[in-house]
Amino acid sequence: MGDVLDRARDVAADVLLPSADEVDATATIPEGHVRALADAGLYGLAASDDVPFEDFLGVVETLAGACLTTTFTWMQHHGVVRGLAGTTNAALRERHLADAVRGATRCGVAFAGAIPQPPKLWATRVEGGWRLDGVAPLVTGWGLVDLLLVSARDAATADADDDRARVVSVLVPARAAPGVTVHPLDLAAANGSRTVRLDVDGWSVGDDAVVATPSRTEFLAGQHASARVNGCLALGVAGRCAALVEEAGEPGTAEALRKALGAARSGLDPGLADAARKPAARAAASELAVRAAATLTVAVGSRAIVGRHPARRLAREAAFTLVAAGRPEIRAELLGALPRM
Numbered sequence: 001m002g003d004v005l006d007r008a009r010d011v012a013a014d015v016l017l018p019s020a021d022e023v024d025a026t027a028t029i030p031e032g033h034v035r036a037l038a039d040a041g042l043y044g045l046a047a048s049d050d051v052p053f054e055d056f057l058g059v060v061e062t063l064a065g066a067c068l069t070t071t072f073t074w075m076q077h078h079g080v081v082r083g084l085a086g087t088t089n090a091a092l093r094e095r096h097l098a099d100a101v102r103g104a105t106r107c108g109v110a111f112a113g114a115i116p117q118p119p120k121l122w123a124t125r126v127e128g129g130w131r132l133d134g135v136a137p138l139v140t141g142w143g144l145v146d147l148l149l150v151s152a153r154d155a156a157t158a159d160a161d162d163d164r165a166r167v168v169s170v171l172v173p174a175r176a177a178p179g180v181t182v183h184p185l186d187l188a189a190a191n192g193s194r195t196v197r198l199d200v201d202g203w204s205v206g207d208d209a210v211v212a213t214p215s216r217t218e219f220l221a222g223q224h225a226s227a228r229v230n231g232c233l234a235l236g237v238a239g240r241c242a243a244l245v246e247e248a249g250e251p252g253t254a255e256a257l258r259k260a261l262g263a264a265r266s267g268l269d270p271g272l273a274d275a276a277r278k279p280a281a282r283a284a285a286s287e288l289a290v291r292a293a294a295t296l297t298v299a300v301g302s303r304a305i306v307g308r309h310p311a312r313r314l315a316r317e318a319a320f321t322l323v324a325a326g327r328p329e330i331r332a333e334l335l336g337a338l339p340r341m
Helices: 003-027 032-041 053-066 068-076 077-086 088-102 216-222 224-247 251-272 275-302 310-323 328-340
Strands: 107-108 122-127 129-139 147-154 167-173 180-186 196-206 209-210
Touching: 003 032, 003 053, 003 068, 003 088, 003 310, 032 068, 053 068, 053 147, 053 224, 068 077, 068 147, 068 224, 077 107, 077 147, 077 167, 107 129, 107 167, 122 275, 129 147, 129 167, 167 216, 167 275, 167 310, 180 224, 224 251, 251 275, 275 310
Parallel strands: 107 147, 122 147
Antiparallel strands: 122 129, 129 196, 147 167, 167 209, 180 196
C-alpha cells in the first residue's frame, strides 16, 4: 500500500483543503475530490491487511481536518467494503468488492434497523427475498454513491432480545425505487454530503442482495471500532482550528490546543478494548472541537463573523460532530460536560 498517511496528507493539502470553503458554500463535492481519493488508494483501506488500524485513523483525521464534507461521505464507504469482504454471499462479493476497493463503485450505509432502539426499519420475509418498511432518517451520499448497505430488523424477531433479534443487511442500488420516497435534508454543516431521509413502504429486495443476517448483538460488536473512527471527525476539526490559531499569531494558544488534542486522541484509544470508556472519550473529542472552534473565533476576531473566514465553517463543523454518529450515552456525557466548559 505504500505510506498511506503520506498519500492522505498529499490529498488533504493539495486537493481537499484549498476548496473546503467552496465545497461548504456550494454544498457540492467536486468529482476531482473523489478521483483523488481513489487514485491515492484510499477507498479500499478497510479491505487491506497492510494498513494498520492506527494508520486508518490517521487518514480519517487528516482528511477531516481538510474537508469534513468530503471525509464524512467517503468514510461511510468503508463499512460497505468491510461487509463485502466478510460476506458469505460469494456472488455479491465477486460482483462488487473489487470495484469498491478501487473507488470505481462508491457506497453508503443506512443502519436504521440495527442501531436505533426501537428500530426504524423492518424486514419482512417474502418469497425470494425481503420487504422493507419504515424510515431511514439519515442516509449520506444520495446521488453521490452507487450502492447502499441497508440494515433492517427482521420482523420475525421483533420481540426477541438483542442476542436473538436478527438484523438483515442488504446491498441495494442507491437510487429511487418502488416503495422508496426520498426527502433531501438541509444540514448545518457537511451539506454537500447529500444526506437524505428515506421513507420506505414495501421496498422489495431479493435474497441475492443479502450481505449478512447477524443478531443485533453481533452487528453492534462489528460496529465497535466505528465509534473510534467517528471520533476522528472531531479531532480533525480541532487540529485544523489549532493550525489556524497559530497562523493568527497565537502560537502558545495553538500549542495548548494541540496538547489537548493529543490527550483526546489518547483517550479515545482505550475505548477499543473497554466499551465502557468509549462514550466519555467520544464526548471529550467533540467538546474539544467546539472549544477549539471558539478559540479560533477569538483569535481571528471580527474576521470570524464577517466574510468567509474558515472559522465560520469550522464552528458549524464542530457543532456537527456533537451529534453526527452519536449515541444516547455520548449525548448524556456531552450534556454533563458542556455546561462546565
